[in-house]
Amino acid sequence: xxxxxxxxxxxxxxxxxxxxxxxxxQSIAAAMQCLAGRHPALGxxxxxxxxxxxxxxxxxxxxxxxxxxQAAERKVSDGDEIVLTNALAGG
Amino acid sequence: xxxxxxxxxxxxxxxxxxGDRKAWSEDFVLQGWPxxxxxxxxxxxxxxAVNSPNYGVALFVSDDLGNWxxxxxxxxxxxxxxxxxxxxxxVSQVDFGGVLxxxxxxxxxxxxxxxAHGALYAGVSEAGLFVSRDxxxxxxxxxxxxxxxxxxxxxxxFGGLGxxxxxxxxxxxxxxxxxxxxxxxxxxxxxxxxWAPKNKGVNPAVESAPATTGQCxxxxxHDPSNASIMFRQEHRGVHRSDDGxxxxxxxxxxxxxxxxSDGHRCCFGFASAMDxxxxxxxxxxxxxxxxxxxxxxxxxxxxxxxxxxxxxxxxGLPNNYFAGVLRGAMTADQNGGIYFGTTSGxxxxxxxxxxxxxxxxxxxxxxxxxxxxxx
Numbered sequence: 001x002x003x004x005x006x007x008x009x010x011x012x013x014x015x016x017x018x019x020x021x022x023x024x025x026q027s028i029a030a031a032m033q034c035l036a037g038r039h040p041a042l043g044x045x046x047x048x049x050x051x052x053x054x055x056x057x058x059x060x061x062x063x064x065x066x067x068x069x070q071a072a073e074r075k076v077s078d079g080d081e082i083v084l085t086n087a088l089a090g091g
Numbered sequence: 092x093x094x095x096x097x098x099x100x101x102x103x104x105x106x107x108x109x110g111d112r113k114a115w116s117e118d119f120v121l122q123g124w125p126x127x128x129x130x131x132x133x134x135x136x137x138x139x140a141v142n143s144p145n146y147g148v149a150l151f152v153s154d155d156l157g158n159w160x161x162x163x164x165x166x167x168x169x170x171x172x173x174x175x176x177x178x179x180x181x182v183s184q185v186d187f188g189g190v191l192x193x194x195x196x197x198x199x200x201x202x203x204x205x206x207a208h209g210a211l212y213a214g215v216s217e218a219g220l221f222v223s224r225d226x227x228x229x230x231x232x233x234x235x236x237x238x239x240x241x242x243x244x245x246x247x248x249f250g251g252l253g254x255x256x257x258x259x260x261x262x263x264x265x266x267x268x269x270x271x272x273x274x275x276x277x278x279x280x281x282x283x284x285x286w287a288p289k290n291k292g293v294n295p296a297v298e299s300a301p302a303t304t305g306q307c308x309x310x311x312x313h314d315p316s317n318a319s320i321m322f323r324q325e326h327r328g329v330h331r332s333d334d335g336x337x338x339x340x341x342x343x344x345x346x347x348x349x350x351x352s353d354g355h356r357c358c359f360g361f362a363s364a365m366d367x368x369x370x371x372x373x374x375x376x377x378x379x380x381x382x383x384x385x386x387x388x389x390x391x392x393x394x395x396x397x398x399x400x401x402x403x404x405x406x407g408l409p410n411n412y413f414a415g416v417l418r419g420a421m422t423a424d425q426n427g428g429i430y431f432g433t434t435s436g437x438x439x440x441x442x443x444x445x446x447x448x449x450x451x452x453x454x455x456x457x458x459x460x461x462x463x464x465x466x
Contacts, residue, residue: 010123011146014161040163045146049168050195056145086145 003031003080011084014041028059028082029071056087092465094424095156097139098432098452099126099460104139105438106156107452112428112442115451121151121159128419129462130204132211137464138227140201140213148198148215150227165198166213166221166230172196172237175245178217178252200253203419207259207267207315214254218245218271222283235284236269239277241304246297248272248307248326255418256311260318268311268321268336273297275306276323278336289336294355296326309360310418314367320398322365322372324418328357329374331398345401346393347386349379359383362421362431371396371444373429375416384413392431394445407448408439419460426465432458 005021012019021039025031032053036043048054053068060066060083066074076082094112098105104126106118124141131137137156142148148166151159174196182199196217203214211223213230220233236254245252249272256270265282268289275290288303295305307326314320319335322342329346330339346358360376372395378386385391390408393401414435421431429441436455439448 010143013121013123013159014149041149041161044149044163044165045143048147048195049172049197050170054145054147 001026001031001076001078001080003076003078003082005031005035006081006083008085011042011045014045015039026075027072028061028066028074028076029053031076031082032071058085058087059083060085092426094426094428094463094465096430096438096461096463097126097129097137097156098438098455098458099128099139099419100436100456100458101125102456104129105452105455107438108156109451112440117452118157120153120157124151126460128201128204128213128460130206130211131462131464132206132226133209134226135466136226138204138211140204142200144199148201150201150213152227162227164223164227164229166201166215166219166232167198168196168217168219168232168237170195174217175247175252178247181247181251182216199251202253202255203257205257205259207261208264212257212267214257214269216251216253218252218254218274220254220257220269220283233283235279236277236286239286241274241288241301244301244304245271245274246300246305256308258311258313258318258321259315261315262318266318266335270308270311272309273307273326274300274304276308276311276336289332290339291337292332292339292341293323293325293330294327310363312363312365312372314365314370316367322363322374322398324360324363324374325357326359326380327351327355328359329363329401342395342399343401344399345395345403346374347376347378349386351380360416361418362416364421364423364429364431366423366427366429366444367425368427369396369444370398372398373421373423373445374401375421375431377415383415385415388412390414390433390439392429392441392445392448404441404445404448406446407441407450417457417459420458422461422463424463424465428463428465430461430463432461434458 023031023034096107103122128140205212220236258268260266277286290306296307297305390412414433438452
């Protein structure tokens with residue numbers, strides 16, 4: 001599956017200002033693995049030392065909020081858009 | 092002589108530039124990233140460390156302080172390295188769902204960067220030392236330090252278990268020092284293979300830790316070309332060593348001494364810096380660990396010229412000022428200029444070894460690191 005991933009503002013300056021990136025994969029987690037392989041600098045921010053998606057990362061996909069620990073089970077379809085963001089707190 | 096200053100804040104880095112150290116330009120780069128440390132290498136390239144509770148740590152590099160590019164590698168522990176639960180507990184307070192990180196050891200902040208003998212070093216929390224011998228393209232853990240035999244007894248300070256100070260000996264590449272809050276000061280004499288605690292003469296701040304590794308070092312400064320004479324701002328006062336850290340003694344004549352939360356009396360503070368040409372040393376005392384702001388609200392830098400007695404220097408510094416100065420937030424450009432930043436976002440500079448000060452930037456976020464590079 002080919003999907004588009006929207007980066008949060010702070011990660012765009014890692015990618016030269018790019019807002020959207022193309023990725024391949026059957027799930028959100030697989031799409032993130034794809035991005036980390038293509039862009040190692042970005043990969044540092046997506047996966048921790050244990051190889052897990054950083055647990056503060058949140059995805060918005062097809063009207064649902066997906067936590068990092070759910071990303072492997074969340075299947076994607078060709079042409080889907082995924083918003084990559086992070087957990088927020090405060091008011 | 093032109094000077095550039097990299098000011099780290101939780102929202103990015105201010106870049107201050109001046110040709111005469113009187114008029115300053117200001118830019119704000121790496122916006123959105125907490126910038127925790129910076130250093131310049133032998134080619135004039137500047138490295139800035141960033142960290143985020145959401146997106147981890149990384150290093151950006153720049154040749155002109157205007158255009159920055161992130162490196163593809165950063166200090167990282169191995170998946171099998173085990174972490175310190177108490178450090179994880181402190182970090183997880185701002186780390187949603189951290190849940191003690193599953194016991195793994197993680198780099199959650201680069202506290203300091205250091206360039207010496209052709210290598211780039213990073214001191215990190217959870218406390219550790221990493222080295223890059225290819226200008227940041229790849230990083231290796233310094234296992235002799237990271238697995239130092241006393242590690243199990245290392246106790247985090249208020250900000251976690253951080254290796255925040257790295258010093259080197261210009262004449263001896265095999266000798267280096269690293270300071271950790273709150274495990275004390277360590278030295279290697281064999282190029283990093285083994286490290287020994289160097290805290291003799293310094294009162295432990297952590298009652299439950301062994302007497303050799305319970306010291307809460309806040310910062311240490313020296314001249315790498317005369318490396319064995321060292322000045323140490325400790326949680327429990329200001330100390331000096333004349334033998335590379337083997338022995339320490341309190342030197343607080345002229346410094347404001349106050350009471351700590353445990354009743355101990357000493358000069359509390361975080362930052363220290365040295366002007367290598369004159370040998371002058373500077374500290375910014377705070378009113379104990381209860382208040383952590385300048386005593387009576389008078390922001391004051393204390394200077395020693397004879398390296399035994401201190402004198403306050405307040406010309407140009409504000410009164411009614413209740414912000415602090417953090418451990419990484421004071422530096423010298425080694426051409427007579429001294430600079431420090433405050434937790435209320437001001438940068439103060441002196442062109443005359445601290446005799447007088449002026450505010451050269453304000454309105455910045457809390458300042459966590461200051462480095463000055465004369466060109």
